[in-house]
Amino acid sequence: MNEKSSCPVLRGRDGGNTILLLDHLAVSHDGEHTHIVNGRHLRSKRQYRNKPMEHLNKKIDRKKKGSRRRKKLIASKKRQLRKLKHQIADVEHKQTTQLVSTLYEEGVQTVVIGDKS
Numbered sequence: 001m002n003e004k005s006s007c008p009v010l011r012g013r014d015g016g017n018t019i020l021l022l023d024h025l026a027v028s029h030d031g032e033h034t035h036i037v038n039g040r041h042l043r044s045k046r047q048y049r050n051k052p053m054e055h056l057n058k059k060i061d062r063k064k065k066g067s068r069r070r071k072k073l074i075a076s077k078k079r080q081l082r083k084l085k086h087q088i089a090d091v092e093h094k095q096t097t098q099l100v101s102t103l104y105e106e107g108v109q110t111v112v113i114g115d116k117s
Helices: 040-062 068-106
Strands: 009-011 017-019 026-029 034-037
Touching: 034 068, 040 068
Parallel strands: none
Antiparallel strands: 009 017, 017 026, 026 034
């Protein structure tokens, strides 16, 4: 990996490294074993959030401002956004908890986030 890279690196006591990537939440490699924490579920939740919002925005735009139906649609949109926000927070919590417990089991004592130089 490039020395000037801005990918966060986590160092284990046995010399193993974990590099946080954009495609995956994290990849940990200690020379023998590689652990990949895939962030696909999180990305799918974020991508899905746009689909119902587009549909509701189209419906809201067609309603007269101040109408009862428009207010109901706006409330529905807020409820759905809140639900998806909570689901995203839950997925983030579960994945980071999994990452931390995996790193703990591997004996990682130092976590470095930022430039590795």
